[in-house]
Amino acid sequence: MSRIVRGHRHTAVSNVRRGETLSAWLMLLPFLIFFALFVIYPLVQNFIYSLTNYNFGPKHDFVGLKNYIQLFSDEWFLASLKNTVVYAFFSVIFLTGLGLVISVMLNKRSRMVKAARTVLILPYATSMVAVSMVWLFLLDPTTGYINKLLIELGVSTLPTWLNDPELALPSLIFINIWKNLGYCMIIYLSGLQNIPTELYEAAEVDGASTLRRHISITLPQIAPVTFFVLITNCIEAFKTFEQVQIMTQGGPMTSTTTVVLQIYRRAFEDFRMGYASAIAVVLFGIIFIMTVINLLLFKRRSEDK
């Protein structure tokens, strides 16, 4: 008798299990189809394309590592890599540093502070196209508003901003900082709010000054968040495309061309998809390494806790 009951219960449990597996797969199916077809498969296919001379035509041949070898002598690609690294480096330094300073100052409860925060996030909610258009106008050498103000201030040799190979990239970096400061602030503020207030209270009892408190409490406590902000901004900076495509088209000369701009140009203007895929693989490699570093440090951080 007891055996029968146990057997019965066993089938009931496995029926529930089977039902669970079935519902799980059925509910996942719609998403999985899109995800497999348009995220996972293209990543694999991109590697394969990078070893061919694919050009959207019906046939393509395997060319081995030829595309990759060609990268080393492609001065456009090398310039784009250099520009992207410079762009990422300076964007990240200012975004992480300035972002932290501002967040510490705005880590208060008052109506003014709340309004200031909203203003700071506004550029982040605006599209990069819109941002580029406004700055294109501000920086225009003849009709632009900034040069008009400079004339008023008595500046005689006016900068030509985006038309100047020396100033074009720094201008783009500045605009990127202007746009993404709000994002850094959101992340930093949530990190700051997680610092136990007892630490500050204890330091205040010890008579530590505000600056002193920030250096010996805020900085070490916020370090993991700082690193997160640093890496995510770096990854974003390596994907820069819209700004360059709209504002400078990569010029003057090679001064503002970026890696993604090169992928776009080779693929959709020259139709050298195979070669462009090789550039995309390099970009993926760089971003992959940064992501892994970020994950490892995140894991260590959560194990410490």
Next chain:
Amino acid sequence: MKKSLHILGKVLSWLLIALIVAAILFPFAVMFFFSLKTMSEIRSPDPSLLPDVAAWENYKIALQTGSWGQYFFNSTFVTVIVVVISLIINSMSGYVFARLNFRFKNFLFVLILAGMMIPPQVTMIPVVSLIRSVPLAGGNDILGQGGSGLINTYSGLIIPFIAGSFGVFLCRQYFVSFPRELDDAALIDGCGRFRTFISIYLPLGKPVLASLAVLKFAGTWNEYTWPLVITQGDAMKTVQIALTNFRNESEIRWNLLMAATLMVSAVVCLVFIFAQKHFVNGILTGSIKG
């Protein structure tokens, strides 16, 4: 002495905040005021920010430069479809990963986390070629050859936006914090998994669905690269692509460009200001991934 130093520090930090707020607002102010100027005012060396007479008709002229009705329709249509489909399939998958057990669950979840880190710029070429070779679409044969597939169609514009795995992760993180007793109670009442999801998780998950909706809305409306690659000609242009029409004129009519830019951005800025909490929560949950 110490006290006056303290006050000085306070004044300096408020000054810095005021400076940064001004620097952030300045381009927005320029965008607004210059959208109301005439071109002769813009060409003149006069540095005043305010227009002599507000030329509101610039907005009308801007909207008549090209088929803006069509552009706004395209962007709205694509964005609405992306938000609706994403909400449905992402919340469903998020629930599965939060509550159900099945084989390969952990493997799939790692894949979905990894998927969030694959930049669309890297997979752009194969995705375009896939969209081009959808069988029996756009003059293609059964093997996906010969025509243009879903290039320059709404489906082509929409599909890559709903394939991203960010929303699944976002919903999973939220649902996993629900007490398991909810499921047990529902099971005892004879609810299937799908019923449990529909009648318990969805209503209780409103905050995360709002976050996902706001982020997806802003992301799709603001997107430039994908529509640039996938659309041809005027009829399928989204508002972001259409803005660049003004850029390509021989003399840029800045007043019209600023007016159009303002109208295109106002949509997202308004949504963002009214749903700031959801926007921020979404970014934060998404960023915990590390």
